[in-house]
Amino acid sequence: MLIIKEYDTENNYRTLKLDDGVFHRALDYVKRGEERFHVETGTGDRFDLEFVSNVKWTLESKNFPDNPLFREKPFYPEYYDYDETDREKLSPEPFEGYERVLFEDANEYTVVLARLARELTGLKVEFLDGNIKYFPDLAGCLAKGAAAESADDGKTLTVTRELSNAPFIGKYSTMDSVGLFHNVFIYQWLTPLPMKSIRYLEIMVAKSEGIGSILMLYGRTRLIYEKLGWQVVIKPGSSRYPDSFLQKYFNITMTPADSDETNTICLTNYYSLLFTRAVRDFKLPEITEDAFKARFLSDMKEYQEAVFAGKRVLGILLRGSDYITTEMSGTSAPIKPEVMFSKIHEWMDEERFDKIFLATEDQDMLEKMCAEFPGKIICVSQERYRLDEFKPGMTISQVDRQRHPTEEDYEEYIEDLTVNYFYAIFLLSRCDCFMTSCHCGGSNMAVSLSGGRFRRWYCFGDGKERNYSI
Secondary structure (H helix, E strand, O other): OEEEEOOOOOOOOEEEEOOOOHHHHHHHHHOOOOOEEEEEOOOOOEEEEEEOOHHHHHHOOOOOOOOHHHHOOOOOOOOOOOOOOOHHHOOOHHHOOOOEEEEOOOEHHHHHHHHHHHHHHOOEEEEOOHHHHHOOOOHHHEOOHHHHOOOOOOOEEEEEOOOOOHHHHOOOOEEEHHHHHHHHOHHHHHOOOOHHHOOEEEEOOOOOOOHHHHHHHHHHHHHHHHHHOOEEEEOOOOOOOOHHHHHHHEOOOEOOOOOOOOOEEEEOOOHHHHOOHHHHOOOOOOOOHHHEOHHHHHHHHHHHHHHHOOOOEEEEEEOOOHHHHOOOOHHHOOOOHHHHHHHHHHHHHHHOOOEEEEEEOEHHHHHHHHHHOOOOEEOOOOOOEOHHHOOOOOOHHHHHHHHOOOHHHHHHHHHHHHHHHHHHHHHHHOOOEEEEOOOOHHHHHHHHHHOOOOOOEEEOOOOEEEOOOO
16 A cells, blocks of 8 residues: 655655656556655646555554454555556445545555545545645545544445555445455455456365355355355365365365466455455355255254254353454454353243253363253253463464374264264254354354244343344
């Protein structure tokens, strides 16, 4: 991103003339190692443009989550090359639902976005930064008086000077300029190919992703992007699960033989897609019974009927272990069982549940729940973890590798663990009501699979009771 600076009279930099292509010419020189430029406006005004790495700007912000998982790959790309005239690959979705856009800062991205907002949507555009005076077509957009203060009115998209936490809380009425730029130019980041030539969107799954996350991201991506005529597929061998196992239990399509560089988008960094508005605001169920092979689904239904046997059951999901050690934040931060006890007791009394079906990978949490609700807990038998097994930042997949070092042992273990995991999620989805300690892949999947059957459900991560939608 190029930001506007006061003209530096003490140092000599390359001088560029202000016109519609000034940002692109500056970025060409940035690729050659230059970082600051003088700009002559032609009217006597002068200013500097200084390049700031999107990656560095994002990671160094006080608002960026202190989570090692989000630091493994660049959260936002640099966008050295983009084309604001390529209408086919511009997404106006981030502007939808608003009447105006209020920019706190004038910089490369906000100037480009302001022009696009007016051209693509007709929205009213205003700036709080007086530096917008350097751009004649936007100079009249400087906000004055009360207009500069009435941003949080439900009709205004506010674009902040500092990094916004919108991607992490799903509130996109306030976004930063880098995040908004990425949302609008997302298709240009995804592929250099012409849109009409694309047949496949291939997901290269991170080794740290559990099966629940894989199915959720696969289901959500498929439902969003197949409307463009793209078939969403998973790259063979990219996940920590054997391909044969994935295809044995789940309706997942692997990359076909006719996929190549001329017809396929290869998505290697899913976080840069996951936290866009189109994906985060997605409301349809990402996973339904169709995700499972018929035999596997039939077995889970039979097991659920035998275990519940007509009882009234409260489903509870507790995430612990690596959600603690990787320091998940916000509504994904795991809540201690002790904090949940009073609310659980309240629901047990109000709804007169016979049993609690508990899904957790954390042995310590299981023992605490059994002690607090003796004779009430039922759960799926599975291998579980204690917190003292994890070093800071360590994930479950890393602990699994330590426990099962040989490939044969690991593959056998993973299949058994995953089958049990889905039995647990399926049973959660068939409970009368549902509680979850935090927002996670498992809670999203249980709600999605429930098909709206929960009479009520509650997330301790944000303290909200809901009906169906995540």
